[in-house]
Amino acid sequence: MRLDILTLFPGLFSGFFAETIPRIAVEKGALGVHIHDIRDWSRDRHGKVDDRPFGGGPGMVMACQPLVEAVEAVRAMAGRPGRLFFLTPEGRRFDQRVAEELAGEGRLLLVCGRYEGFDERIFDILEPERLSLGDFVLSGGEAAAMAVADAVIRLLPGVLGSPDSAAEDSFRPGRGLLDHPHYTQPAEFRGLAVPEVLRGGDHARIAAWRHEQALAKTGRFRPDLLQG
Numbered sequence: 354m355r356l357d358i359l360t361l362f363p364g365l366f367s368g369f370f371a372e373t374i375p376r377i378a379v380e381k382g383a384l385g386v387h388i389h390d391i392r393d394w395s396r397d398r399h400g401k402v403d404d405r406p407f408g409g410g411p412g413m414v415m416a417c418q419p420l421v422e423a424v425e426a427v428r429a430m431a432g433r434p435g436r437l438f439f440l441t442p443e444g445r446r447f448d449q450r451v452a453e454e455l456a457g458e459g460r461l462l463l464v465c466g467r468y469e470g471f472d473e474r475i476f477d478i479l480e481p482e483r484l485s486l487g488d489f490v491l492s493g494g495e496a497a498a499m500a501v502a503d504a505v506i507r508l509l510p511g512v513l514g515s516p517d518s519a520a521e522d523s524f525r526p527g528r529g530l531l532d533h534p535h536y537t538q539p540a541e542f543r544g545l546a547v548p549e550v551l552r553g554g555d556h557a558r559i560a561a562w563r564h565e566q567a568l569a570k571t572g573r574f575r576p577d578l579l580q581g
């Protein structure tokens with residue numbers, strides 16, 4: 354997958370892609386990452402990318418010219434245009450189903466907003482899809498882009514150590530359950546013992562126990578998931 358991220362703060366992504374799963378994905382060749390500074394497309398000699406809102410009010414609005422030209426230029430950098438997403442609270446709610454859908458794409462472009470958001474004409478011109486992380490307001494789209502990227506990257510073939518690692522994750526479409534409880538050494542800690550079934554080596558019993566526990570956990574913490 355080729356991932357292009359457009360941001361006013363490219364430095365925020367250096368740590369994210371330098372460590373753990375994103376770094377492994379790049380090293381294994383499953384992912385190519387390209388971070389673009391929207392300011393590079395500003396025609397203003399001070400690199401201005403925002404301006405005051407028409408109609409008054411607080412804050413600044415991301416202006417059309419730098420962002421529209423940045424997206425057009427980045428889109429043209431590879432053979433396929435890719436799917437273009439703006440991170441914005443008004444977008445489609447991001448969840449595991451969307452993550453799985455996006456993991457099947459060859460190219461994604463994620464655009465991070467700042468300030469009060471985007472001049473509306475940017476949407477009219479570029480007609481992007483809109484993605485939201487949830488009903489809350491972040492100060493910028495970068496944290497949202499990292500969350501989307503992280504959820505998608507771990508689903509790319511060959512990225513996780515074991516292909517089964519993601520199979521029983523919470524929220525898998527078609528499964529709709531939370532993950533089952535996990536235990537590791539020691540077998541007893543502060544008087545709490547690991548359930549006997551997990552120490553017995555009977556794989557069928559373990560699978561049945563885990564399924565039962567996943568159902569119970571979902572009923573306790575997310576009963577809404579069971580209603581479907």
Ligand SMILES: C[S@@+](CC[C@H](N)C(=O)[O-])C[C@H]1O[C@@H](n2cnc3c(N)ncnc32)[C@H](O)[C@@H]1O
Pocket residue numbers: 439440441442443464465466467468469470471484485486487488489490491492493494495497
């Ligand atoms: C301070 S927010 C703008 C909020 C906007 N004025 C509103 O009330 O909807 C700045 C940027 O953060 C990003 N952002 C904020 N909340 C988000 C969310 N829930 N999901 C995705 N992106 C978000 C968007 O890129 C947005 O343009």
